[in-house]
Amino acid sequence: MTSRIDEALPRLSPDDFRLMRDLIYSYAGLRFEDDARVLFERRLADRLAAVGVPDYGAYYKYLRFSPLGPAELEEAVERLTTKETYFLRQEYQLRAFEREILPRLAQTTAQSRRLFVWSAGCSTGEEAYTIAILIHRSGLFHGHEVRVIGSDISKVAIARARRGIYRHGSFRATPPEFVTQYFHETSEGSQVVDDIRRMCHFGQLNLLDAARVPFVGRVDVVFCRNVLIYFDVNSRRRVIDAFYERLLPGGYLLLGHSESLLNVTTAFELVHLSDDLVYRKPVSSERWDGGAR
Ligand SMILES: C[S@@+](CC[C@H](N)C(=O)[O-])C[C@H]1O[C@@H](n2cnc3c(N)ncnc32)[C@H](O)[C@@H]1O
Numbered sequence: 001m002t003s004r005i006d007e008a009l010p011r012l013s014p015d016d017f018r019l020m021r022d023l024i025y026s027y028a029g030l031r032f033e034d035d036a037r038v039l040f041e042r043r044l045a046d047r048l049a050a051v052g053v054p055d056y057g058a059y060y061k062y063l064r065f066s067p068l069g070p071a072e073l074e075e076a077v078e079r080l081t082t083k084e085t086y087f088l089r090q091e092y093q094l095r096a097f098e099r100e101i102l103p104r105l106a107q108t109t110a111q112s113r114r115l116f117v118w119s120a121g122c123s124t125g126e127e128a129y130t131i132a133i134l135i136h137r138s139g140l141f142h143g144h145e146v147r148v149i150g151s152d153i154s155k156v157a158i159a160r161a162r163r164g165i166y167r168h169g170s171f172r173a174t175p176p177e178f179v180t181q182y183f184h185e186t187s188e189g190s191q192v193v194d195d196i197r198r199m200c201h202f203g204q205l206n207l208l209d210a211a212r213v214p215f216v217g218r219v220d221v222v223f224c225r226n227v228l229i230y231f232d233v234n235s236r237r238r239v240i241d242a243f244y245e246r247l248l249p250g251g252y253l254l255l256g257h258s259e260s261l262l263n264v265t266t267a268f269e270l271v272h273l274s275d276d277l278v279y280r281k282p283v284s285s286e287r288w289d290g291g292a293r
Contacts, residue, residue, distance in 0.1 A: 009041050009042065009045045010041070010045055010048055010055055010056060011041070011055075011056075012037055012040055012041045012044075012056045013056065013057075014034075014037065016056040016057050016060055017036075017037045017040060017056075019060050020040060020044075020056070020059075020060055020063070020076075021036070021040075023060070023063060023064065023073070024073075024076065024077060024080060025232075025235075027073055027077065027206070027208075028077050028081075028153055028206060028208065029207065029208045029230075029231045029232075029234075029235030029238070029239065030077070030080065030081070030230050030231065030235075031230065031231060031232040031235070032080075039080070040080070043079040043080055044056075044059070044076060044079060044080075047059065047072070047075060047076065047079070050075075051066075051068070051072055063076065074153075074155065077153060077154075078154055078155070078156055081153065081154055081230075082230065083123040083124060083154060083157050084123070084226070085122075085123040085124060085126045085127060085170075085226075086126050086169065086170050086171070086172050086173055086174075087126045087129070087130050087166075087170055087171055087173065087174045087178070088130055088173045088174055088178070089126070089127065089130075089173065089225070089226075090225060090256065090257055091173060092275045092276060093225075093254060093257070093275070093276045093278075094130065094134060095275050096273040096274065096275040096276040096278065097131075097134060097221075097254065098134045098137075098138060099274075099275075100273045100274065101221065101252055101273070101278070102134070102135065102138045102140055102141075103138075103140065105140075105220055105221070106138075106140040106141065108220075108250055109141075109144065109220065113143060113144045113145065114144060114145045114146075115135065115141055115144050115145070115146045115147070115220055116146075116147045116149065116217060116218070116219040116220055116221075117131050117135070117147070117148045117149070117219060117220060117221040117222075117223065118148075118149045118151070118216055118219045118221070118222045118223065118246065119131060119148060119149065119150045119151070119223045120151055120207060120222055120223065120224040120227065120239075120243070121151070121152055121153075121207065121224055121225075121226070121227030122150035122151060122152050122157075122161060122202070123152055123154070123157045123161075124157045124160040124161050124166075124170075125150055125157075125160065125161025125162075125164060125200070125202060126166065126170050127150070127223060127225065128148045128149075128150035128161065128200050128202070129148075129164065129182075129192050129196055129197075129200060131148050131223060132146075132148045132196045132199040132200050133178070133182050133196055135148070135199070136195065136196060136199065146199055147199065147200075147201060148199050148200045148201070149200075149201050149202075149203070149216055149217075149219070150200060150201070150202040150203075151202070151203050151204070151205035151207075151216065152202075152204065152205070153204065153205065153206045153207070154204070155204050158202050158203065158204045161200075161202045162202050163191075164191050164192035164197050164200075165186060165188050165189045165190065165191045166183075166189050166190055166191075166192075167189045167190075171190070182196055203215075207224075207227070207239045207242065208235065208238055208239065210238070210242065213242045213245075213246065214245075214246075216246055217246070218246060218247070218248050219246050219247060219248065219251060220247075220248055220251050220252070221247075221251060221252045221253075221254065222243045222246065222247060222251070222252070222253050222254070223254045224239070224243065224253070224254070224255060224256075224259075225254065225255060225256035225259070226256040226259075227239075227256070228240075228255065228256070228259045229256065229258060229259060233263060233264065236264050237264055237265065240253075240261065240264050240265050241265070244265070244267055244268070244281060247281040248281070249281055249282065249283045249284070249285045250280065250281065250282075250283040251280065251281050252271070252278055252279065252280050252281075253268060253278065253279040253280070253281070254278050254279075255279070261279060267281070267282075267285075268280060268281060268282075269281075269282055
């Protein structure tokens with residue numbers, strides 16, 4: 001049903017919608033179906049006035065050909081992405097991470113004394129801080145260099161992640177003791193305590209940007225949850241290949257509950273944990289890389 005508000009919005013023709021959709025896809029890997037035209041109209045309406053163009057045809061040309069087009073494309077993607085997230089999301093998987101994966105990693109990293117975890121598509125940071133809290137409370141990595149790297153294509157989300165201040169909605173699945181132990185109250189909401197914030201490092205990153213992804217370094221675990229659902233199979237392949245490259249041999253890949261590597265790759269092995277199935281880069285997969293990590 002179209003509302004009065006929708007009727008007042010500038011119209012996006014099917015042709016312009018297809019052009020815009022393809023542009024968003026080639027930049028961010030996000031796949032939108034035909035019924036997303038209304039979503040585009042709603043979420044991008046204010047951008048026409050913001051960049052001073054009369055209609056979507058002109059907006060598309062601005063995105064493609066203006067020197068400010070690349071920055072505006074980021075703005076458009078900012079509005080079209082779903083950033084839904086909260087602490088302790090997919091609790092069964094986090095339990096498996098805490099009880100089974102972390103103890104294994106404590107053994108395999110005993111020599112290197114280094115644990116790097118990447119939250120790829122971390123949105124506003126709840127996932128990265130959750131991971132840091134689980135590592136911290138495991139008590140298994142004292143004396144290790146521990147880093148949780150949170151990245152997202154959204155600049156706005158990354159700025160919020162860095163502040164680490166959250167309101168009620170982020171705690172919808174959080175027991176009270178988790179909040180009292182790892183947050184302190186501020187006038188704007190509950191902020192993650194410094195010990196945990198120090199473990200987390202956030203940066204804006206498009207997962208399809210093959211030139212910049214290597215800056216993440218080599219990691220022991222990749223969490224990429226509820227991101228691949230927005231990609232088509234080609235974008236998934238590109239991103240999963242990048243994760244494979246970034247993971248150390250024996251490193252783990254944890255996806256969202258509705259996501260899998262089916263039809264994407266067979267390079268990972270499936271590991272059966274008591275509460276979950278996760279992927280692992282085979283230990284025997286190391287190529288010689290000069291010892292770089
Ligand atoms: C639904 S959130 C998932 C947040 C968190 N991983 C979770 O499961 O709660 C999806 C995130 O993926 C990000 N995203 C979408 N396309 C991306 C891309 N090409 N590169 C990096 N992040 C992307 C969005 O900005 C959004 O913050």
